[in-house]
Amino acid sequence: MSDQTILVTGAAGFIGFHVARRLLAKGCTVVGLDNLNDYYDPALKTSRLDILRGERRFSFERTDLADRAAMARLFAKHRFARVVHLAAQAGVRYSIDHPHAYVDANLEGFVNVLEGCRHHGCGHLVYASSSSVYGANTKLPFSVDDKTDHPISLYAATKKANELIAHSYSHLYRLPVTGLRFFTIYGPWGRPDMAIFMFTRAILEGTPIKLFNHGKMRRDFTYIDDVTSAVMRLVDLAPRDHGPAAGAPARVYNVGNNHPEDLTHVVAVLERELGRAAVKEMLPMQPGDVTETFADVAELMRDTGFRPQTSIEDGLREFVAWYRDHYRI
Structure with a gap:
């Protein structure tokens, strides 16, 4: 892997930043792409990017995924050995x-990324999907073999579409593709629009935290280091055709902690770490949301040896330490 040039899209984003750092630490040459939009505080993206720019093997391209001509030029210039596609418009509620x-x-x-991979010899595309594709499913834990035909947000529908489009490219052009259904990722350098970041800020400021469904929610919170470990195991594990009906070198995996947490427990741990009580605002269920997520990661464990390592207590301790340091609290 170390002599390859790898494209990481969304490199100034939460997951992309951590994945780029891990690839650079292994000696890879990394081209990072991001459009640095203002969906959340661009200063956080710039701070992540400043760290990456300190690495000799890193270069940055400020490009929008939807700019077809710019994306074609980027792929023609670099002919990436691997692509880790993590850029997306995120957020269920924003959609x-x-x-x-x-x-x-x-x-x-996403189609522009696939076209670049198709025309310029990319050996493997690893791309972000989402646990939101499970939509209104009630069977737990969520398995990659479950049907995902009923998304309940546009964000989820676009992620399901990514999986379908990727499979069609894989079938037509023999492009190896691996989709990752991420489950509620948190940790240092996290996204300010995600629950743990918002809760931490609100508790420190003494403002109310919003607990939807009156706090009766469970999430498979997954620590960022576990996520990057899974991605690193998969980058060079290009899938082959599997199963007589598939006819394509395409796989999809759940990437989660395999252990849902009660939201009220998460708040209690944060209160303990921050040394302050939360002001709780109990609200009804939000449109596009689900009460519980729970990842079955058996296939990922079988194929890569992946095991989630980080408890919610340890992960929140690390996040709070980073938050205090970054915001000088």
């Missing part, structure tokens, strides 16, 4: 009011 942002980045942008 309710901003649908075109999701079509541009998650559909048009």
Whole structure:
């Protein structure tokens, strides 16, 4: 892997930043792509990017995924050995009011990445899907063999579409593709629009935290180091055709902690770490949300030896330590 040039899209984002750092630590040459949009505080993206720019083997391209000509030039210039595609318009709730942002980045942008891989000899595309594809499913834990035909947000629908489009490219052009259904990722350098970041900020400021479904929610919170470990195991594990009906070198995996946590327990751990009580605002269920997520990671464990290593207590301790340091609290 170390002599390869790898494209990481969304390199100034939460997961992309951590994956790029791990690849650089292994000696890879990394080209990072991001459009540095203002969906959340661009200063956090710039801070991540400043760290990456300190690495000799890292270069940065400020490009929008939906810019077809710019994406074609990028792929023609570098002829990437591997692509880790983590850029997307994120957020379930944001998609309710901003649908075109999701079509541009998650559909048009995704096809531009696939076209680049197809025409320029990419050996493996690893791309971010989401646990949200399970939608209204009630069977737990969520298995990659479950049907995912009923997304309940546009964000989820675009991620399901990514899986279908990737499979069609894999079938037509023999492009090895691996989709990763991520489950509620948290940790240092995390996203400010995610629950743990928002809860931490609110508790420290003494403002209310919003607990939907009156706090009766469970999430398979997954620590960022476990996520990057899974990605690193998969980058060079290009899938082969599997099963007589598939006819394509394409796989999809769940990447989760395999252990859902009660949201009220997560808040209690944060209160303990921060030394302050949360002001709780109990609210009804939000449109596009689900009460519980739970990842079955058996296939990922079987194929890569992956095991989630980080308890919620240890992960939240690390996040709070980073938050205090980064914001000088």
